[in-house]
Amino acid sequence: MMRYPLLCLGLILASAWSWAAENEKNAPLSEPGIVLSFDDSGNLPLWAEQIELFQKYGARATFFVTNPAELSDAEAAALRKLADSGMAIGVHGVHHVASVDYVNEYGVEAFLDDEVRPALETLRNVYGLNPTSFAYPYSQGDARTDAALKTLFRHVRTGYSSGKPLAESDPFFIPLGKVDQVFTIGAWSCDMATQKVVEHQVYPALERIKERSEIIVFLAHTISPEGKKYFIKPDILEMIIQKCSELGLNFYTFDDLPSRWPEQN
Numbered sequence: 001m002m003r004y005p006l007l008c009l010g011l012i013l014a015s016a017w018s019w020a021a022e023n024e025k026n027a028p029l030s031e032p033g034i035v036l037s038f039d040d041s042g043n044l045p046l047w048a049e050q051i052e053l054f055q056k057y058g059a060r061a062t063f064f065v066t067n068p069a070e071l072s073d074a075e076a077a078a079l080r081k082l083a084d085s086g087m088a089i090g091v092h093g094v095h096h097v098a099s100v101d102y103v104n105e106y107g108v109e110a111f112l113d114d115e116v117r118p119a120l121e122t123l124r125n126v127y128g129l130n131p132t133s134f135a136y137p138y139s140q141g142d143a144r145t146d147a148a149l150k151t152l153f154r155h156v157r158t159g160y161s162s163g164k165p166l167a168e169s170d171p172f173f174i175p176l177g178k179v180d181q182v183f184t185i186g187a188w189s190c191d192m193a194t195q196k197v198v199e200h201q202v203y204p205a206l207e208r209i210k211e212r213s214e215i216i217v218f219l220a221h222t223i224s225p226e227g228k229k230y231f232i233k234p235d236i237l238e239m240i241i242q243k244c245s246e247l248g249l250n251f252y253t254f255d256d257l258p259s260r261w262p263e264q265n
């Protein structure tokens, strides 16, 4: 009878230790940089086709996957290829539900049990990964979902919109010394970005993070020469990556970011 409590205690200690060790690896950031992130499992094969583009500049990114237990063979192969090439994999839910709506209907524990833990466990047990971040489907989260996700992840990513030019929109910019204190990070969407948008919005933002020692997170979906709404063209993505490279900015993934969470630390 005693073996089980001891085993449980051992598991708790082992998991607290491994999180502590993981977080210790993530020293405070010392260089400004960007975090590129992309969402939705259906895009996995097209993402994997762009690995060379990232590698040309030594760039890395975070790819948020939905329902990893039910990937097609092509999607599963692409996921492994991205992970093997040093990209970070994050969790984007199981059924891509809007978390606040789900919590309102079923409660926060059901949200974790139905929409978060199964995806996390598949990525750990089937793919041997250790995701540290969650991206809200539809960028929908609140204080309850944030608090629940803090027990499992170092950061969550949401999306903000702004009426102001990006470089003047302070909520998108996190000073290097504060990254570990910000759990919910708002990203700027590059979906459908044109050359003009990159030149007028993204470039000034990249110059700002260099000057002020900050990081900024971008999000997009498919990487494809054409699409309807949720896509970025490879040549537009390359403009952003190339500019970062020219400015000497770092390419961080969510796994690189220091954090005070999960709270069991």
Ligand SMILES: [Zn+2]
Pocket: 039, 040, 092, 096, 137, 138
């Ligand atoms: Zn999504």
